[in-house]
Amino acid sequence: xxxxxxxxxxxxxxxxxxxxxxxxxxxxxGKYATKEQFWINLRDVNNVDGFTLKQIKSALxxxxxxSDPFTLYCNELSLENxxxxxxxxxxxxxxxxxxxxxYHNIENTLYTRQIQRDGKIELPNIEIAQKVLYKQLPFVRSxxxxxxxxxxQLIEKKQTLTKLSYETLDEFPFFGGQxxxxxxxxxxxxxxxxxxxxxxxxRIEMPNDLKEKxxxxxxxxxxxxxxxxxxxxxxxxxxxxxxxxxxxxx
Numbered sequence: 529x530x531x532x533x534x535x536x537x538x539x540x541x542x543x544x545x546x547x548x549x550x551x552x553x554x555x556x557x558g559k560y561a562t563k564e565q566f567w568i569n570l571r572d573v574n575n576v577d578g579f580t581l582k583q584i585k586s587a588l589x590x591x592x593x594x595s596d597p598f599t600l601y602c603n604e605l606s607l608e609n610x611x612x613x614x615x616x617x618x619x620x621x622x623x624x625x626x627x628x629x630x631y632h633n634i635e636n637t638l639y640t641r642q643i644q645r646d647g648k649i650e651l652p653n654i655e656i657a658q659k660v661l662y663k664q665l666p667f668v669r670s671x672x673x674x675x676x677x678x679x680x681q682l683i684e685k686k687q688t689l690t691k692l693s694y695e696t697l698d699e700f701p702f703f704g705g706q707x708x709x710x711x712x713x714x715x716x717x718x719x720x721x722x723x724x725x726x727x728x729x730x731r732i733e734m735p736n737d738l739k740e741k742x743x744x745x746x747x748x749x750x751x752x753x754x755x756x757x758x759x760x761x762x763x764x765x766x767x768x769x770x771x772x773x774x775x776x777x778x
Contacts (some may be wrong), residue, residue: 529576530685532694533588533634535568535677537755538653541602544671546620548605549656556616558660565669565694568600568620568627570680571634573643580643580772585698587637588680591740592700595630597723598623600675605668607660616657618670627652627677632682678702678723701725709745709763712770717763731767734760 537545546563553560573584600622607614620627631652635645649693679701683694702721711718743762745752754762 529581530574530696531572531576531581531584532567532683533573533584533686534681534683535570535573535652535675535680536681537566537568537675538673541671541673541675544673545602545654545656548588548668552616552656556657556660556665557664558614558616558657560657561655562601566656567681568654570631570652571638571645573638573645581697583641583683584638586696586750587641587643588634588682588700591630591633592680592702592704593638593704594704595633596626596705597676597678597721597725598626600624600627600677601672602654602670602675604670605656605665607665613658615655615661616660618654618656619651620653620675622675628728630677630680676723677726678721685768701727702730703727705742707743707759709743709766712763712767729763731760731763734763739777 542563545566549560573580576584578675600620603619603621605616605618607616608767609615611736628651679699681699682697684697686695702725703719705724707727708720708722709717710720715731719727719729721727738759743754743755743757743759745762745766752762752766754765
């Protein structure tokens with residue numbers, strides 16, 4: 529199977545990019561992406577077997593556990609590689625230091641698992657079209673719609689004789705930094721990150737040295753904030769408190 533690791537875009541932004549692509553098409557002929565293909569591409573991995581797929585998922589889960597959510601915006605529209613097959617793409621602005629850190633973490637983590645890159649290394653961007661005839665671009669205003677990066681996705685590219693499609697295989701919400709724990713059921717912990725992405729954690733499987741800036745626990749009407757503690761310890765203390773409360777109420 530052929531895979532991509534991507535940052536998905538909000539539907540409102542994809543609609544805006546689709547309108548821009550339609551306006552440019554008459555003057556800039558090329559192979560345009562469909563609205564469903566607008567994303568921030570982080571990595572292509574081709575010819576993946578079942579064992580390698582498990583390695584990739586494990587790597588992305590590890591990266592997500594240490595990544596904080598962050599926000600990006602579209603920056604400038606440009607034509608890249610003008611002497612070859614030009615690409616029409618948007619660069620990005622905002623917390624790009626977090627974007628590039630995420631990008632390099634994926635590269636390094638997959639490299640340690642001997643998962644090779646397909647193609648050359650390129651900075652993350654939003655590609656609108658390929659094989660575009662090079663000419664001077666008019667000024668195109670960038671849509672100012674925030675890209676709330678709270679997760680990365682692993683998608684599969686599927687090609688038939690008549691259709692190219694992509695299927696989401698898994699999503700990896702970020703749970704570094706602030707975390708809202710909304711439900712505790714035994715050792716299963718249901719959480720949300722700051723962008724509302726839902727994460728279900730198994731307390732037993734969580735590494736004991738996983739440090740966080742702060743952990744917010746909210747179950748029922750209770751709020752606790754633990755700073756400079758491991759997440760495992762903070763959650764365990766809340767579990768013990770709930771068990772003690774339940775015993776007293778029976």
